[in-house]
Amino acid sequence: MTSAAADILEVMHLSMRFGGIVAINDLSFSVKRGDITALIGPNGAGKTTVFNCITGFYKPTTGMLRLTHGDGREFLLERLFDYRVSKNAKVARTFQNIRLFAGMTALENLMVAQHNPLMRASGYTLLGLIGAPGFRNAENDAIERAKYWLDRIGLAARADEAAGNLPYGDQRRLEIARAMCSEPALLCLDEPAAGLNAREGEDLSKLLLTIRKDHGTSVLLIEHDMSVVMEISDRIVVLDYGVKIAEGTPREIRDDPKVIAAYLGADEEAAIAVMELDA
Amino acid sequence: MPAITTPPSRRDKPAAVHGVAFILKKATLSALVALVLFSLMIGVRTEAGPTGQLIFWTRFGDLAMMVAAVFGGSILVELLRQAIAKRRGAPLISEQAQAKFTGLGRFLGPALLVFTFLVPVLFYDQRYILDLGILVLTYVMLGWGLNIVVGLAGLLDLGYVAFYAVGAYSYALLATTFGLSFWICLPLAGILAAFWGMLLGFPVLRLKGDYLAIVTLAFGEIIRLVLLNWQHVTGGPNGISGVPRPSFFGIPLTPADDGLAARLGIEFSSTHRVVFLFYIILALALLTNWVTIRLRRLPIGRAWEALREDEIACRSLGINTTKTKLTAFATGAMFGGFAGAFFATRQGFISPESFTFQESALVLAIVVLGGMGSQLGIALAALAMIGGFELFRGFEEFRMLVFGAAMVLLMIWRPRGLVGHREPSIFLQTKTAISSSLVKEGHG
Numbered sequence: 001m002t003s004a005a006a007d008i009l010e011v012m013h014l015s016m017r018f019g020g021i022v023a024i025n026d027l028s029f030s031v032k033r034g035d036i037t038a039l040i041g042p043n044g045a046g047k048t049t050v051f052n053c054i055t056g057f058y059k060p061t062t063g064m065l066r067l068t069h070g071d072g073r074e075f076l077l078e079r080l081f082d083y084r085v086s087k088n089a090k091v092a093r094t095f096q097n098i099r100l101f102a103g104m105t106a107l108e109n110l111m112v113a114q115h116n117p118l119m120r121a122s123g124y125t126l127l128g129l130i131g132a133p134g135f136r137n138a139e140n141d142a143i144e145r146a147k148y149w150l151d152r153i154g155l156a157a158r159a160d161e162a163a164g165n166l167p168y169g170d171q172r173r174l175e176i177a178r179a180m181c182s183e184p185a186l187l188c189l190d191e192p193a194a195g196l197n198a199r200e201g202e203d204l205s206k207l208l209l210t211i212r213k214d215h216g217t218s219v220l221l222i223e224h225d226m227s228v229v230m231e232i233s234d235r236i237v238v239l240d241y242g243v244k245i246a247e248g249t250p251r252e253i254r255d256d257p258k259v260i261a262a263y264l265g266a267d268e269e270a271a272i273a274v275m276e277l278d279a
Numbered sequence: 280m281p282a283i284t285t286p287p288s289r290r291d292k293p294a295a296v297h298g299v300a301f302i303l304k305k306a307t308l309s310a311l312v313a314l315v316l317f318s319l320m321i322g323v324r325t326e327a328g329p330t331g332q333l334i335f336w337t338r339f340g341d342l343a344m345m346v347a348a349v350f351g352g353s354i355l356v357e358l359l360r361q362a363i364a365k366r367r368g369a370p371l372i373s374e375q376a377q378a379k380f381t382g383l384g385r386f387l388g389p390a391l392l393v394f395t396f397l398v399p400v401l402f403y404d405q406r407y408i409l410d411l412g413i414l415v416l417t418y419v420m421l422g423w424g425l426n427i428v429v430g431l432a433g434l435l436d437l438g439y440v441a442f443y444a445v446g447a448y449s450y451a452l453l454a455t456t457f458g459l460s461f462w463i464c465l466p467l468a469g470i471l472a473a474f475w476g477m478l479l480g481f482p483v484l485r486l487k488g489d490y491l492a493i494v495t496l497a498f499g500e501i502i503r504l505v506l507l508n509w510q511h512v513t514g515g516p517n518g519i520s521g522v523p524r525p526s527f528f529g530i531p532l533t534p535a536d537d538g539l540a541a542r543l544g545i546e547f548s549s550t551h552r553v554v555f556l557f558y559i560i561l562a563l564a565l566l567t568n569w570v571t572i573r574l575r576r577l578p579i580g581r582a583w584e585a586l587r588e589d590e591i592a593c594r595s596l597g598i599n600t601t602k603t604k605l606t607a608f609a610t611g612a613m614f615g616g617f618a619g620a621f622f623a624t625r626q627g628f629i630s631p632e633s634f635t636f637q638e639s640a641l642v643l644a645i646v647v648l649g650g651m652g653s654q655l656g657i658a659l660a661a662l663a664m665i666g667g668f669e670l671f672r673g674f675e676e677f678r679m680l681v682f683g684a685a686m687v688l689l690m691i692w693r694p695r696g697l698v699g700h701r702e703p704s705i706f707l708q709t710k711t712a713i714s715s716s717l718v719k720e721g722h723g
Contacts, residue, residue: 055595056594057591057594057595082594083593083594083597083598083599083600084597085597086594086595086596086597087597087599088597092595092596093595095591095592095595099589099591099592099595100589100592101584101585101588101589101592102588102589102717102718102719103584103587103588103701103713103717103718103719104581104584104585104588104703104713105703105705105706105711105713107703107705107706107707108581108584108703108704108705111578111581111705112578112581112582112585112593112596112598113596114578115578115581115582115585115596115597115598116597116598118578119578119579119582122577122578122579124579125574125577125578125579125606128573128577128578128579129570129573129574129577143705143707147707159706159707159708160703160706160707160708160709160710160711161711162711162713162714162717164717165714165717178596179595179596182596182597
């Protein structure tokens with residue numbers, strides 16, 4: 001296998017400017033297929049901007065984002081119209097501040113995530129309106145998939161509850177399950193452990209590891225919780241002021257003086273967290 | 280019986296109770312504002328004298344009475360508010376009562392439907408009631424149609440009457456120019472209205488909230504102004520008269536020899552046509568209801584509701600938000616078009632005067648009052664709005680006042696409409712109604 005095919009996502013010379021502000025400056029890194037890659041850095045380093053570029057919410061000022069599927073199909077993400085990044089290139093994401101459909105049940109949330117295959121099966125609504133058997137089958141499959149993921153995140157008993165009514169940790173996991181229901185090749189998680197307690201953080205780590213093991217989905221995550229990052233990531237990319245300052249395995253990152261300096265300069269607590277893990 | 284789920288954070292607000300000084304201060308302030316406002320409105324009365332000069336006189340007695348009334352009223356309101364605040368914790372209507380209301384709704388819907396079917400039988404010789412029934416059903420249908428756009432997709436549309444007008448004029452023009460029958464024109468009117476819905480959809484797709492509302496409002500006015508000024512096609516302010524009445528599958532409802540009455544061998548009565556119209560609009564309204572209920576359970580309906588909840592999340596899940604919004608506009612508009620065609624055939628005469636902003640506002644009020652997204656609530660709201668408006672006829676010039684007050688009270692009592700909770704479109708174990716406090720109203 002060539003190195004190009006081993007990478008599911010290649011970010012090449014990505015820059016993003018907002019007026020005079022350079023949020024990302026000539027950033028290049030790659031995400032290996034089947035890996036969990038973490039994107040870390042102090043607040044305001046441009047991590048979420050990178051995510052928004054990858055998932056089609058921003059159009060990068062310059063640079064290329066190449067996504068390669070397992071079957072060799074290639075997508076240039078910066079050229080895809082927003083919703084096509086998910087629909088065609090199969091990149092799913094979660095959000096820093098949870099964006100569930102709060103007034104819909106957990107099950108409904110997972111059904112909405114399967115919109116595109118269900119739309120096709122419902123003959124763009126016409127077959128569905130008359131209740132064609134093909135659509136019934138597709139819908140049952142979709143419900144089965146939703147049930148599978150509800151089981152996975154331990155919410156099977158609360159499937160019919162409004163998503164907005166679930167405890168915070170459950171909402172975080174439901175959002176991940178919703179992203180997984182769209183059967184992504186690359187799953188982008190924006191601070192999935194934010195606001196979780198220690199036990200919930202561990203559950204999350206387990207969930208992400210099983211997602212990778214059972215589904216072969218590559219994961220790219222932004223995270224501040226160093227225990228989660230160090231435990232589950234295969235590779236870590238460190239950003240500061242929109243520039244990559246380090247890249248490597250958790251062990252390499254832990255010992256990198258530049259990373260420690262970046263955290264010390266920006267945020268004492270996080271720097272201490274990095275150093276404590278080192279000890 | 281479905282339980283209602285509420286977010287946990289709502290009940291632990293401390294009840295605010297203030298002393299006499301606070302109440303007096305508040306009342307004095309209110310009285311002061313009233314004094315400033317009323318001193319010119321009531322205190323001074325002006326009139327043109329016999330030779331055209333200005334004469335005025337003062338009415339300080341009336342002014343003092345008004346200010347005193349405001350002062351007293353303000354104290355009363357504050358005391359009332361505190362009395363209610365004391366038993367805060369539970370909202371004005373307890374959760375159990377709300378759940379009961381939901382349970383009641385399960386029987387209320389079918390009961391209402393059966394009653395509606397029987398209206399022409401029960402009130403056969405009361406033309407007024409039949410006409411009122413047709414009017415109410417027309418607004419029920421319009422409400423259900425607009426509900427797709429506003430209630431499900433969360434797109435605030437203030438120009439819904441435009442599609443009603445397109446439907447009405449489509450039928451009137453097609454029937455008077457080409458002599459097409461009502462049953463051929465009905466789908467055409469719907470398709471044309473849906474087409475205009477898409478046309479409206481395209482420019483407003485990028486807009487959200489207030490901006491969207493303003494543009495749809497403008498669209499409604501544009502359609503009306505075009506109808507008013509395009510003299511040689513629409514007849515301008517004179518409208519189109521002699522719009523054909525619907526036939527019973529080709530058999531006219533006239534006293535002629537080939538009319539329905541003659542063929543059935545019964546005596547002709549003009550009520551036959553009214554009853555026939557009643558059942559047409561009932562069927563059309565039920566069609567709207569059926570399609571909406573079905574669409575809600577299909578991926579497109581869920582995408583509409585998801586769009587109302589969070590557009591950005593929709594995009595991240597690969598949902599084409601443009602298409603989704605357009606289908607919502609088009610579907611809503613189509614039912615507006617059907618209703619318009621019916622309106623034209625019922626009236627026999629249409630003019631731009633029937634399609635003013637007032638109509639849009641009325642239909643929107645029905646949707647909001649009914650509880651956005653709830654089919655039963657909208658039907659009840661239409662009945663209350665249109666029927667209630669007739670009921671208050673006895674109050675004469677105070678009709679609007681009484682009506683307005685009733686609406687304000689209803690909104691205080693049930694801020695999210697008569698039926699404020701949301702029914703899930705799919706469930707695994709139990710169907711749990713979702714509290715309105717969780718369901719979003721949409722933002723564009």
